[in-house]
Amino acid sequence: MSATEGAANMAGSDHPLPDHGQADLVRHSKIPYRKRRNRNHLAEPPRRPNGPPKAAGGPRRRRALEITISLAGLEGLRAKVGAWMNRLGAARVRDDVVLVAHELATNVIRHGGGFGRLRMWRESGRIVCRVSDSGPGMPALVQEPEARRPGGRGLWIARRLAEVQIESGPSGTVVVAAMAI
Structure with missing residues (x-):
């Protein structure tokens, strides 16, 4: 046979x-x-001659910026956000985005338990900045700051420069600010 x-x-x-x-x-x-x-179907995708395999599903997307917020890292936050904005080619709105991100991160340090996360990404012609903490939450109504009193303007500034949404409860606060590019 x-x-x-x-x-x-x-x-x-x-x-x-x-x-x-x-x-x-x-x-x-x-x-x-x-x-x-x-x-x-489980085989690796073909490798490009000078790099990693091509991503399936279309063009590669730029990565989001993720930063752990802490008092020690607050000083470098402005530089990291500014450099990320430059890589995106969004220098026209860079200073406003850096200011909003810094003010929201400062609020995490002062009012949100001292630690949190900042995540930024580009979406549909705008920059989205999401800041979260695990602090005690915040009051439902945030008043306009008094002119003679120092401080208390972080959220007020963010609302003037961006669309802001806030979710807050006893387990923490999430603030999402979106700015047109």
Whole structure:
């Protein structure tokens, strides 16, 4: 018995297969073609000559900026946000975005328990800045700051420069500010 006849008998066929090599064994098997065609679906995508594999699903998206907010890192926050804005090519609104991000991060230090997260990304022609903390929350109504009193203007400034949404509760606060590019 030849190898192809043995393979035919293992597949449950009563007639021998033509001796045309391995390709005929696959073509004549009882496994539907649809299932065989995709057997390499777990293979790695092809590598580019000078870099990582191409991302599936269209052009590569720029990454979001993520920063842990703390008193020690507050000084470097402005530089990181400014550099990220420059990489995006959004220098026209860079200073406003840096100011909003810094003011919201400062509020996390002062009122939100001292630690939090800042995440920024580009979306539909605007920059979105999300700041979260695990502090005690904030009052539902935030009043306009008094002219003679120092401080208390972070959220007021953010609202003047961006669309701001606030979600607050006993387990923390999330502030999302969106600015047109």
